Structures are given as structure tokens and as C-alpha cells.
Amino acid sequence: MKRILFLFVLMAIVLIASKSVAYSNNPRAIVGLWQTIDDETQLPKSIVKIYRGSDGKYYGKIEKLLNPEPGREDPDCEKCTGKFSHYKTSNGKTIGVIFLRGLEYNEKRNRWESGTIFDPKKGKEYSCELWLDGTTLNVRGIHWTGLSRTQYWHPEK
Numbered sequence: 001m002k003r004i005l006f007l008f009v010l011m012a013i014v015l016i017a018s019k020s021v022a023y024s025n026n027p028r029a030i031v032g033l034w035q036t037i038d039d040e041t042q043l044p045k046s047i048v049k050i051y052r053g054s055d056g057k058y059y060g061k062i063e064k065l066l067n068p069e070p071g072r073e074d075p076d077c078e079k080c081t082g083k084f085s086h087y088k089t090s091n092g093k094t095i096g097v098i099f100l101r102g103l104e105y106n107e108k109r110n111r112w113e114s115g116t117i118f119d120p121k122k123g124k125e126y127s128c129e130l131w132l133d134g135t136t137l138n139v140r141g142i143h144w145t146g147l148s149r150t151q152y153w154h155p156e157k
Contacts, residue, residue: 031058084118102116
């Protein structure tokens with residue numbers, strides 16, 4: 001019985017390790033749908049699509065808002081004005097905003113960096129870097145002062 005338990009635990013460790021290795025050093029590992037988690041409320045916030053642009057850089061687009069206020073399933077992007085008007089969608093809504101822009105894969109650091117992230121609710125833009133920890137996508141917005149916040153996104157099922 002102990003031997004069977006030992007083999008089961010060993011197989012579980014190998015499976016988890018192989019999943020982590022599959023994500024490492026793969027520039028396209030972040031491509032797909034992700035469920036964002038609000039770092040202030042810890043609640044699911046949205047579904048975003050990360051894709052590789054024709055320029056070889058990575059971008060993220062808001063596909064769906066989760067847990068919206070009643071009547072605000074697709075609110076206007078009120079902060080997509082002035083110096084942030086380039087984030088505005090053709091219909092002025094939040095869904096469709098390309099809020100992650102210009103991320104480049106750094107093979108040495110196994111991170112996507114040198115891009116920006118835009119918070120359409122607050123109207124703020126930050127430097128951005130992403131990295132995978134297993135299947136969790138760590139998304140860090142970095143203010144010019146060096147202060148940062150990190151969110152943890154999960155693959156959308």
C-alpha cells in the first residue's frame with residue numbers, strides 16, 4: 001500500500017513539473033484567453049485575449065467583463081480620452097479595448113516586458129511585465145516611481 005501511494009505521489013510530482021516546463025521558454029505560452037482577478041477585491045474581473053501582433057509583440061484585449069454592475073455590462077470607456085484616446089474603441093465601449101500593448105519576450109528572463117498596461121477604469125497607464133508561474137500569469141504594472149502592483153490571472157476554461 002505504501003508503495004502504491006509513493007508511486008501515485010511521484011507521478012503527481014512529475015505531472016506538475018512537466019506542466020511547468022511546458023510553459024517555460026515558450027514565447028507564445030501567454031497567447032489565449034485569461035481570467036483576470038482584481039488585485040483589490042480578489043474577484044474575477046474580466047476575460048482578456050492575449051495575442052501576438054503582426055509586429056511580433058504581444059497585446060491584450062478585453063473580451064468580456066465579469067460581475068459587472070447591473071446595466072453596465074459594456075460601459076463606455078470614459079477614461080479613453082485626451083492622451084489615452086488611442087485606447088478608445090470605435091464604439092467607445094470598454095469591451096474591445098486593447099489595454100496591453102507592445103510586450104516583447106525576453107528569453108533570458110523568461111518574461112514579456114517593455115510594454116504598457118492601461119487601466120480603463122482609473123485612466124492610468126503603466127510599464128508592464130508578465131511571467132508565468134506554472135499556469136498562473138503574473139501581470140505587473142509598474143509606475144514611473146518604481147512602485148508596482150501585481151495581478152494573478154488564470155487560463156480561461
